[in-house]
Amino acid sequence: MSNNSDPRTQLTLPSGITVEHDPDDLWSDSRMIVNIGPTHPAMHGALRMAAKLNGETIESSYCAFGYTHRAKEKLGENRTFHQFIVYTDRLNYCSSLVNNVTYAMAVEKLLGVEVPERAVWIRMIVSEIARVVDHLVCVGINAVDLGAFSFFLYGFHQREEAYTLIEKLCGARLTTSYTRIGGLMFDAPEGFEKELKAWVNRTRKVIDEMDRLLTGNKIWHQRTIGVGVFNKEACLKYSYTGPNARAAGIDVDLRRDQPSMFYKNVEFDVPVAQNGDVFDRYAVRIEEMRQSLNIIAQCADRMKKGPIWAEDKRVRIPDKDVVHNTMEGLIHHFKFFMTGFEVPEGEAYACFEAANGELGFYIVSKGAPRAHRMRIRGPSVYHYQGLSSMVRGEKIADMIAALGSINIIAGELDR
Amino acid sequence: MLESMSLFHLLTFLKFAVILVIILSVAPVMAWVERRGSALMQNRLGPNRIGPLGLFQSICDAIKFLFKEDPIPGHVSKFYYALAPVVSLVPAFMTFAVVPFASTIEVDGRVLGFQLADLNVGLLYVFSVASLGVYGIIMGGWSSNNKFALLGGLRSSSQMISYELSLGLSVIGIIMAFSSVHLGEIVQGQAEVFRQIGPFVLPEWLQVPKWGILVQPLGFIIFITAAFAETNRLPFDLPEGESEIVAGYHLEYGAMKFSMFMMAEYINMFVASSLIATLYFGGYHGLHWVLNLVPLEGMSREWMRIALELGAFFLKVAFFMWFFVWVRWTLPRFRYDQVMELGWKVMLPISLANIFLTAFAVYYGWI
Numbered sequence: 131m132s133n134n135s136d137p138r139t140q141l142t143l144p145s146g147i148t149v150e151h152d153p154d155d156l157w158s159d160s161r162m163i164v165n166i167g168p169t170h171p172a173m174h175g176a177l178r179m180a181a182k183l184n185g186e187t188i189e190s191s192y193c194a195f196g197y198t199h200r201a202k203e204k205l206g207e208n209r210t211f212h213q214f215i216v217y218t219d220r221l222n223y224c225s226s227l228v229n230n231v232t233y234a235m236a237v238e239k240l241l242g243v244e245v246p247e248r249a250v251w252i253r254m255i256v257s258e259i260a261r262v263v264d265h266l267v268c269v270g271i272n273a274v275d276l277g278a279f280s281f282f283l284y285g286f287h288q289r290e291e292a293y294t295l296i297e298k299l300c301g302a303r304l305t306t307s308y309t310r311i312g313g314l315m316f317d318a319p320e321g322f323e324k325e326l327k328a329w330v331n332r333t334r335k336v337i338d339e340m341d342r343l344l345t346g347n348k349i350w351h352q353r354t355i356g357v358g359v360f361n362k363e364a365c366l367k368y369s370y371t372g373p374n375a376r377a378a379g380i381d382v383d384l385r386r387d388q389p390s391m392f393y394k395n396v397e398f399d400v401p402v403a404q405n406g407d408v409f410d411r412y413a414v415r416i417e418e419m420r421q422s423l424n425i426i427a428q429c430a431d432r433m434k435k436g437p438i439w440a441e442d443k444r445v446r447i448p449d450k451d452v453v454h455n456t457m458e459g460l461i462h463h464f465k466f467f468m469t470g471f472e473v474p475e476g477e478a479y480a481c482f483e484a485a486n487g488e489l490g491f492y493i494v495s496k497g498a499p500r501a502h503r504m505r506i507r508g509p510s511v512y513h514y515q516g517l518s519s520m521v522r523g524e525k526i527a528d529m530i531a532a533l534g535s536i537n538i539i540a541g542e543l544d545r
Numbered sequence: 546m547l548e549s550m551s552l553f554h555l556l557t558f559l560k561f562a563v564i565l566v567i568i569l570s571v572a573p574v575m576a577w578v579e580r581r582g583s584a585l586m587q588n589r590l591g592p593n594r595i596g597p598l599g600l601f602q603s604i605c606d607a608i609k610f611l612f613k614e615d616p617i618p619g620h621v622s623k624f625y626y627a628l629a630p631v632v633s634l635v636p637a638f639m640t641f642a643v644v645p646f647a648s649t650i651e652v653d654g655r656v657l658g659f660q661l662a663d664l665n666v667g668l669l670y671v672f673s674v675a676s677l678g679v680y681g682i683i684m685g686g687w688s689s690n691n692k693f694a695l696l697g698g699l700r701s702s703s704q705m706i707s708y709e710l711s712l713g714l715s716v717i718g719i720i721m722a723f724s725s726v727h728l729g730e731i732v733q734g735q736a737e738v739f740r741q742i743g744p745f746v747l748p749e750w751l752q753v754p755k756w757g758i759l760v761q762p763l764g765f766i767i768f769i770t771a772a773f774a775e776t777n778r779l780p781f782d783l784p785e786g787e788s789e790i791v792a793g794y795h796l797e798y799g800a801m802k803f804s805m806f807m808m809a810e811y812i813n814m815f816v817a818s819s820l821i822a823t824l825y826f827g828g829y830h831g832l833h834w835v836l837n838l839v840p841l842e843g844m845s846r847e848w849m850r851i852a853l854e855l856g857a858f859f860l861k862v863a864f865f866m867w868f869f870v871w872v873r874w875t876l877p878r879f880r881y882d883q884v885m886e887l888g889w890k891v892m893l894p895i896s897l898a899n900i901f902l903t904a905f906a907v908y909y910g911w912i
Contacts, residue, residue: 164692170791186696186881275789277779277878283587349780351876408727527789527880 135437142220142543161189164526166284171529172275176540179529180516186525191518202309204545206504207494210239210470211311219305220421221497221508222542224267225260225485226306227296234309235390238479240473242313245444248436250391252318255326255429256273257482262333263292264485264537265373265415265422272412272534273344276353276527281344288336295329298322311471312446313439323430330423330430337419345413354409358532360520361406368516370508372487374536377414378406384483396428408535444471470499486510486537553655563835564661569816570643572808573603575866583874598741601896613800618689621797625688630798630805633681637812639674645729645818647829647854650847653713659829659851660729668720671820672713675775678813679705682777684792685806689769690736697793700783700881708774708781709887714896718903719824722760722912731757732828743911757825760912763899766824767892779808779873783881818865819858829854844859 156456161182167173176198181191202221206214219226231253238245245253266289270282289514298319300308344350346412360370367380372426377384383400385393401417403410441447447466452459473495481490494503513536521529521534575593585593588885592599603861616621647659679702686698720726723734741747758765774781785793796876797808822828832853841849879887906912 162692172789273877277782278876280583280587280874283589289590342879343875347877349879351879352883353880523883525880527878530789 151280154401164370166297166526166529172533174538174540176544177514177533177538181526181529186527188521188524188526190522191529193514193518196515196538197544198540199459199544201341203504203506206501206506208500210380210499211473211501212470214224214504215306215309216305219307220413220541221506221545222264222484222489222510222539223304224485224539225264226304227256228264228482228484228489230306230309231257232480232484232489233491234311234480235482236478236493237311237473239478239480240312240476240493240495241442241445242474243440243442244438245313245440248317248434248439249313249438251429251433252299252314252438253309254391254393254396255426255433256296258426259292260513261422261485262419262426263289265419267339268485268534268537269412269415272408272531272537275530275534276350278347278350279346280338282522284336284340284343287408288333291329291332295322297367310439310447312442313437316358316512318433323433326425326430330427334420335494336417337423341416345416350381350408353527353531354412354535355407357403357408357524357528358520358535359405359407360516361479364516364519365406369512370487370516371512373414373418374406374411374487374513376401377403377410379404384488388481390428390480395432396425398422408464408531412536472497472499473501481507484509486539487513488541489542506545508545510538510540510543514543553657555707556652556896557658558863559661560650560657561661564641567813568815572811573607574802575811576603576606576807577713578866579870579873581701582870586871605652607804609775609799610804615800615802618797620690622688622690626797627802629681629685629688630802631681632674632684634805634812635810635815636674636677636681637809640816641669641812643670643728644816644823645732645828646819646858647851648729648732650851658729659855663729665727668716668726668731671728671816672709675813676709678809681809682794685751685798689794689797691797693790693792694794694796696790697783697785697796700790701777704777704781704783704881704884704888707885708771708892708912710875711767711888711892712771712775713892714900715761715771716762716824717856718761718764718785718899719757721900721907722757723901728828729822732823732829732830734829736830741911743906744909752909754827755832756827756830760905761825761899763895763902765821767823767896767899769821771892772821773869773872774812776817778814778869780876780879781884782878783874783884813887814866814869815862818862818869821865822858822861827857829858831861832857841869 159187161184164181165178165461167176167178175178176195176440178194178197179191180194181188183189187412200220203216209217215230215233219265221229225237225316234253257286266285270285273279281328296306296308297303299322300306300316302308304356360368360374360378362378362380365375370378370380371382378401381400381402384390385398386400399417401414401421403414443462448459448463453463454460454492470483475495475497477492477494479490479492481488483489488507489509492503492505492507496502517533517536517538524532565620580602581591581599592602595601595605617626639838640663643664645660645663646659649656649658652656681707682701683698684698686694686701689695717730723731725731725734735754735756737755739747739753739759742759747753753759773779773808777783777785785795790796795803798806833850835853836850839849903912
């Protein structure tokens, strides 16, 4: 064996010939290479892994992505700040509300706009609903990939109910585009708090039921414990955040450690596990859903009547009666939508604990109504890059389990 | 011609026809049960648009399967590719030939048995024919010339061969307990009264039939577990393993060829359920007490008895079919190496131990 920095090693073939052999080079010997994805049912139609197999064991692999690349960051430099909100929906489409909120926070940071109290509470509520929905999808799909289909549908029923709630807020279920710079597009309807609490109670019961169905199951233990292990060091090396990092014992949660909005004023625990395997990631997500439901219940109690949009002429879309009845209002409205509002020169990075990990928007403004540069930190990118080393030496079936447990959302990965 | 065409012959032909129809209709009926049953478990409706309760959905599916284009991909080995579905379907049909679903009745002075072939080595026949089914799956996986299909074929061959061992060994206990490999005799043996559990004699008033599950509880657990593995159902559906190796051995199949694989799976399930009912749950016994409630005499009483036996048998089979569906929608899937480990390190030793235990019990006259 030569020095460690060079992965190439000498390999002596049975015929006596010595060749240079790179263990990371998939094509260096005659093992079977299988392209798993992008049309593979567990690869979401957007991921591809080329795996070198020995039997069913993955000896080495590489992950490819970019199948749903839509140049989101470049679009951010060509759309006005308000127009870009719809693009944020399409990042992590399982929890688009968190993307809306985080993006609005980044622009508000540049503008120095203060968001009214009620809007902040509603933003917190929708962020947590989105987190619950995202986790339901993640643990559900993970279970489907391991053959437990009913578990997934229990969660999905609750997800549909959550979408019905979201629909009451903004009229859309999946692509919400709910936030506006400085506030929200619509106020919560009459009696929303009551419906919210009813949903919280129902969802608590369903999560308990899901917990009972799967968490103690022997087959589930066999399939998940010690599988797809990504320990603390590896997580730090690959910049893992969110539930995947917490499952490996990294006790970081931006809601608690860098509290934005009113997260200081609500009580919640941050679940942390130690082993960083598929089971721990599952367990952390299940517990996080319970904590999110607690946060939602607290927010629903504290929400008061009030404005939902900052009284700032620059960012606020003028009311319809002003537009229709006054000349100044009409001109304002026209300018607002034709050119957008100018954001002062500067740069800002706003990050928030999204369902998957740290979601950040880095915006550079040169004083124009469009961003000069925009960069999005999607947690899935970092998680996906670790997959190849996570599953080295494990079975194909374990790779599917590991992939499901780190919750790669292609919209956020490819952007 | 008409003279020689006695009632007995007519009934025999009718019997063939009925059995064929039953087997052929297992797949569509089970497809419906599986869809509606899973929907019931998952708080949803399932197919409910076509016919009452969506019952005709399966007919529509069958029509679709028949009229769909049936392409043969260019890269497959054509002969074996076309042969594979047939090879997996035919043994499934053949296995059912020896299962008795009612006892005999005398018509025109001749004995009419309610099974296609009354073989004296029925149980051996079942296992020898059932093990042919795996060739269809291996052929399908190999001839498809697809890496995922190949993996599916490999998985199924090792899985089915491993579990056939435990399946066969678990049944040896039954053969020892009832001293027969003739399925009819095994069922008759289960009509006796269960007298003792090991050395403990049960009281006189407790009249329990000597069903296989009471005589061979351990054997039953091994048998039903191995039956799940043999029929490739969850938690042992690794040869298909949809989320891992896409669809496994039938990945390259479409239209009626795919449908034949699916039919083979359901018919295998049907055969497995009938074997469970026959070997461990008294076969067609269990409803004879109804006879005492109805005032019937002579032939009509005999026919009533046959009807009750058929009813009891198919009720039991239906329960175990439902059990297959129930388990499928409850449990997650094993991993390939775990299935092998379970088969060789757990099931095989237990089934061997079961044989020794049964031998002891037979020696001491407990059974």
